[in-house]
Amino acid sequence: MARSNDEVAALFQEYADLISLTGGDAFRARAHEKAARSIGGYHADVATLDVQGLQEIPDVGRSVAEKIVEYLRDGRVAAVEELRARVPPGVRRLTAVPTLGPRKARVLHEELGISSVEELADAVRAERLRDLRGFGPKTEENILHGIELLRSAGDRVLLDVAADLAEDIVGRLAEVSGCSRCACAGSLRRVRETIGDIDVLAAAEDSAPLMRAFTELPYVTEVIAHGTTKTSVRTTEGLAVDLRVVPPESWGAALQYFTGSRAHNIRLRERAVHLGLKLSEYGLFDAETGSRIASRTEEDVYAGLGLPWIPPPLREDRGEIEAGLAGTLPRPVTEADLRGDLHTHTDLTDGLAPLQEMVAAAADRGYAYYAVTDHGPALSMQRMTDERMLDQRARLRALDGRYGRRRGGLRLLHGAELNIDPDGGVDWPEDFLAGFDLCVASVHSHFRQDRAALTRRLVRACEHPCVDIIGHPTTRLIGKRPGIDVDLDAVFEACARTGTVLEINARPERLDLRDEDILRARRYGVRFAVNSDAHSTRHLATLRFGIGTAQRGWLTAGDVVNTWPLTRLRRHLARGRPKRRPDSR
DNA sequence: GCCGTTTTCGGCCCGACTGTTTTCAGTCG
Numbered sequence: 001m002a003r004s005n006d007e008v009a010a011l012f013q014e015y016a017d018l019i020s021l022t023g024g025d026a027f028r029a030r031a032h033e034k035a036a037r038s039i040g041g042y043h044a045d046v047a048t049l050d051v052q053g054l055q056e057i058p059d060v061g062r063s064v065a066e067k068i069v070e071y072l073r074d075g076r077v078a079a080v081e082e083l084r085a086r087v088p089p090g091v092r093r094l095t096a097v098p099t100l101g102p103r104k105a106r107v108l109h110e111e112l113g114i115s116s117v118e119e120l121a122d123a124v125r126a127e128r129l130r131d132l133r134g135f136g137p138k139t140e141e142n143i144l145h146g147i148e149l150l151r152s153a154g155d156r157v158l159l160d161v162a163a164d165l166a167e168d169i170v171g172r173l174a175e176v177s178g179c180s181r182c183a184c185a186g187s188l189r190r191v192r193e194t195i196g197d198i199d200v201l202a203a204a205e206d207s208a209p210l211m212r213a214f215t216e217l218p219y220v221t222e223v224i225a226h227g228t229t230k231t232s233v234r235t236t237e238g239l240a241v242d243l244r245v246v247p248p249e250s251w252g253a254a255l256q257y258f259t260g261s262r263a264h265n266i267r268l269r270e271r272a273v274h275l276g277l278k279l280s281e282y283g284l285f286d287a288e289t290g291s292r293i294a295s296r297t298e299e300d301v302y303a304g305l306g307l308p309w310i311p312p313p314l315r316e317d318r319g320e321i322e323a324g325l326a327g328t329l330p331r332p333v334t335e336a337d338l339r340g341d342l343h344t345h346t347d348l349t350d351g352l353a354p355l356q357e358m359v360a361a362a363a364d365r366g367y368a369y370y371a372v373t374d375h376g377p378a379l380s381m382q383r384m385t386d387e388r389m390l391d392q393r394a395r396l397r398a399l400d401g402r403y404g405r406r407r408g409g410l411r412l413l414h415g416a417e418l419n420i421d422p423d424g425g426v427d428w429p430e431d432f433l434a435g436f437d438l439c440v441a442s443v444h445s446h447f448r449q450d451r452a453a454l455t456r457r458l459v460r461a462c463e464h465p466c467v468d469i470i471g472h473p474t475t476r477l478i479g480k481r482p483g484i485d486v487d488l489d490a491v492f493e494a495c496a497r498t499g500t501v502l503e504i505n506a507r508p509e510r511l512d513l514r515d516e517d518i519l520r521a522r523r524y525g526v527r528f529a530v531n532s533d534a535h536s537t538r539h540l541a542t543l544r545f546g547i548g549t550a551q552r553g554w555l556t557a558g559d560v561v562n563t564w565p566l567t568r569l570r571r572h573l574a575r576g577r578p579k580r581r582p583d584s585r
Numbered sequence: 586g587c588c589g590t591t592t593t594c595g596g597c598c599c600g601a602c603t604g605t606t607t608t609c610a611g612t613c614g
Contacts, residue, residue, distance in 0.1 A: 027597060031586035061587050099603090101612050134611080138604055350614095379614075383598075444614065445601070 506546025
């Protein structure tokens, strides 16, 4: 379940929103927002800190520290409750509609009494927004479009939210007496990018103790269905969770069945029928005699169908069964294959942790190498200068090889995340860029250029001799912003031609490239990098979601450059680059 | 509400874009 830090961060983010929505001081709102972000990214658990220790967290002063203590002690904060009483929860939800911020939401609530997304949609259609100052026909259009985007995300949650909850549930249920196995199945096990409901599977002779423990979980708010083989609940976050309990001898068949996907299972059952067998969640049986052929492990079930075990992220009926039969199933890249992270930030730009903390955390993860890639000066929200970047490089060189248990220590690469401007140009002239070990280049604005312009823009970036990796290539934000309208095939072709690597950005709200695009890109012979884009030490671990996405794209370790040894990686980065000038560090 | 080689008050990232205005407010990154 969420750490105290995440809970507290969510609380202050809500408080900040409520301050804005009630017309409070904008700087006060911003201060709480900064505190929330800082707390969320802080390495130590706030529950272990006192008021003084809490104030060590950047952007946390006396007032916030005391509120944290109040929250951890009472489970509530009076100041937050006071504002909650004034703003219906639906009003806060309005700001989730893209292009609708706190000021407009406040006007809608105060002038028209709108307090939910549904009421907003009705009001727009009834043309009730027309008379409001600052609301024109284009605003109406944007709001309707935003609502549509919001709805297309549905009630699904991002992977990290679902994974945290599911792992907590599995951990607790595994402790229940009589439970022999427990694991999550469903789309979470297949690492789909969003999760609609969580499927948990357990094996036990007697299901009653598990079902009881499940309904008594602290964050369960509603029991939707309660039986001996299946129980469904809803959690405080509105997520539906199903628990199914099967006899231990059916474990493998049940895990296979409940992992899906539906399309994959249909294909398997068809194959079973073809072989004179019958496949269900209880096992693989002889269709005539009904005798059990396999059910204890997934491997047994697949073997009974003449197939190798298929990794869950591949189970989408996208050719995995044919590949399994032909013996050409790829061995997907795993987290253990990764030797480093090639896109990360520090507090030099918009990261939360100083260089040394990020490096130490990377070393703890056992990496062989690690790249620091803060933003260049083109992003106006940053304050980057040549001097600050070179100073960071000197500090990074001093830390090179000094961390980690590996021989030679953790090797550090100095990089930058460049901004791809509307014409496809990037920050800094070539001679300055040549001083970096690697450059990530990404689109951060002007998302609405037409397809031709966007395609030219990305292809030009690929062709730049110093651009090694295209960061979050489509810039989509799941449920918030669609990807840019770009001819990806042209980009893939350019990447393959120039050796430019495509990023699989592992942040749960991005997962960019996404699996379908990866499947296409790999046909062009493109290489990939699975990167965390970490802005705090805690983000480093999100790499697992990027790996899941890479697996869904059928990538092997060889396709992913940050599984390569450093010498091979360096050789690849050096291709086509201008020679460094002798004076560049 | 936080912070400090502008330090206990007076700033707070800031520029681009969009849409609604006719000089600016809101949103976003």
